[in-house]
Amino acid sequence: MKLKLPKVTVWRAILAVILLSGLYATYLRIRYGLGGSTNLTDQFPWGLWIGFDVLCGVGLAAGGFTLVAIVHIFNIERYKPILRPAILTAFLGYSLVVVALMFDLGRPDRIWHPLIMWNPHSVMFEVGWCVTLYSTVLFLEFIPVVLEKFGWHKPLGWIHNISVPLMIAGVLLSTLHQSSLGSLYLIVPEKLYPLWYSPLLPLLFYISAIAVGLSMTIFESWHSSRAFGRALELSLLASMARVLAVLMSAYLWIRFLDMAHRGVFGLLLRNRTETWLFALEIALMAVPTVLLYQRKVRMSPGALYACVVMVLFGFIANRLNVAVTGMEASSGTHYIPKWTEVAVTLSIVGAGFAIFRVVAEYFPIFEAHPSNEEAPRKVAEMEAVAVAVK
């Protein structure tokens, strides 16, 4: 067989450029330290790598635990066809968050320290433990796909035996650290701008993580249906979108109540960067929420996709507002990421897309159900075992 060179497409060319710049940025990070490769300072010690790669990365990977809970704990089986891609996204997402942390930590060689040097009073300690444990859970939830591909049924059975406690542990660990990413900012009451600082940060981070997990799942299904020419599970996605609309409504309502109780609406009258970026964030979340209440929107692949993308950007805007916009005023400095920070972040995102695509192509991620979206229930005995595990 002749070795086929991959076809050059626009997207592949862009990806290559991004990865090359990321590679050079990595060299600069190692050679010149954080000072030479970032615009971080004592006044602004957490930038894009924490704000986007970690806060958004972990949130965008929340589809994994959300769908595991829906399919295997609430036993709503019809969502099964989109469970595997969600778990793959989560597993990839968490792996990439760890990669990003290796860039951001001053001493990446000591990333394992929290495992043996404990401080239960630290939110970061809790996040570190949860992310480590949950990555292990995700590995075990994902590995059946690989085992299945190569027909190794014995370990498949072992994992199946522990699958229920494993899945429950996964949901609990996610609950803890998704909310804890918000708790990280509870300790800076006088530093974080009052439009974002709230004692409810952990709750708000948790709800928005679930919402964005659903959004990511819809986003992936949409893209993979185009990439692999599969039928779109539209009625399934539409009913998820309905859940999404309700969740987003609850989220926005809680934020409104929280702001009302803290009496911060007056801040919205000030003509400041914070006000405008806050408005952008809320608009990106509120507009799709309203639209998704309409059946016409939910049932149109294009409109549904547009809504979901808005929610994703609204979520990203929220996390970046908490991590960057909201922290600027009190820091007494202005932070704009250096090109190296952006290059590393884009490379990580690009690598995520590329790896997802390759894995989805070679492993049984999307179930075969060519035309009828209410997939055939009759699955072979062996496959049923595997399905139960993932």
Next chain:
Amino acid sequence: MSKAILYDSTLCIGCKACEGGCAERWGLPYNDKIAAEERISAHKLTAVETHGERFSRRLCMHCAEPTCVSVCPVGALQKTSLGPVVYDAEKCMGCRYCVQACPFQVPSYEWNERLPKMRKCDMCFERQSQGKQTACAEVCPTGATKNGDRDQLLAEARQRIAEKPGQYYGKIYGVKEVGGTSVLYLSAVPFEQIGLRTSVPQEALPDLTWRVLELTPDVVSTGSVLLGGIWWITNRRGEVARKEGPRK
């Protein structure tokens, strides 16, 4: 007995002897250029600031309930019973949560090192353990920086205000700020006029996160029962449906 530093801005003449003494104690370079920097950084752990005709000194406040100690995921920062907040560079993994969280913007990071550490004043923990004065207090020519037991320094500060009420702004900074600090300030003018952060809360900050973190065991235990229960119910429903299914 917990140690502290009392800094009396009205006695400070801005000679920066404390800066020199501090640099020497840490083995850090000190020259005119560094002396001109009015900001603490990884190579300058205390700094004398000029505010018009008045001076102020910046250094780690050594809080009674330090935020940095609570946020450090590896426990590299500790509040000693002697008073100083000390740092173990061997544990630190460089997450910089202490830099982010400190209400006084004190910890500095060695941004340009390839194997960086956090740097901050440790109130000369070693010297004080041996019964010696902090380097800054020892070299201060006017007594503006005084090192001693916190209770005694607090009493002395109150006495100074009582004796010369006209010379002092009648409050002591560090008594209540973030639950109390081991560095106390006296000033002739309101504290924000000599660059101190008066917006910091009057309670210790670690409670803000602990209130949530202490719920972890509750969330895990309640969540396990709830999720396990839901699974049991829904799964049972599935089993029944499957068994009854073929009958129709």
